[in-house]
Amino acid sequence: MQKILTALVLGVASLAALAQTPAPGAAAGDAGTVKFAVNGMVCAFCAQGIEKRLTKLNETGPLYINLAQKVVAVQPKAGMQLDVAKVKAEIVEAGYEVTATQPVPQTVAAIRAEMKAK
Structure with missing residues (x-):
C-alpha cells in the first residue's frame, strides 16, 4: 500500500511540474490564439488599420x-508562436x-462563429 501511495504522490508531482513547463520552442510572452480588448475602434477604417x-x-x-x-483575435501561423x-x-x-x-x-474561425452567435 505504501508503494502505491508513494507512486501516486510522485505521479501527481510529475504532472504538476509538467503543467508548469513551457512547450518546446515557447518563450515568455508567447501564446497561441490571443484575444485583445481594444478601445477606440469605431469604424471599418479602424479595423483596416489594425489589420494592415x-x-x-x-x-x-x-x-x-x-x-x-471591441475585440481583435489573432492566431499565429502554423508552427509559430505569437x-x-x-x-x-x-x-x-x-x-x-x-x-x-x-x-x-x-481558433480565429471558432471565435468568429462564437461572436456571430451572440
Missing part, C-alpha cells in the same frame, strides 16, 4: 476584428488602447 499592421508581422496568421465587441507584447504594441502604435489580453484555446 498585424498582417505585416511574420508570425501572424488569421485575424478577426469585431468593432461592436509574441503577445509585439502584437499589443502594434495595436497601440496604430492609436488604440488595449485594455485586456487573453490567450484562448479556440
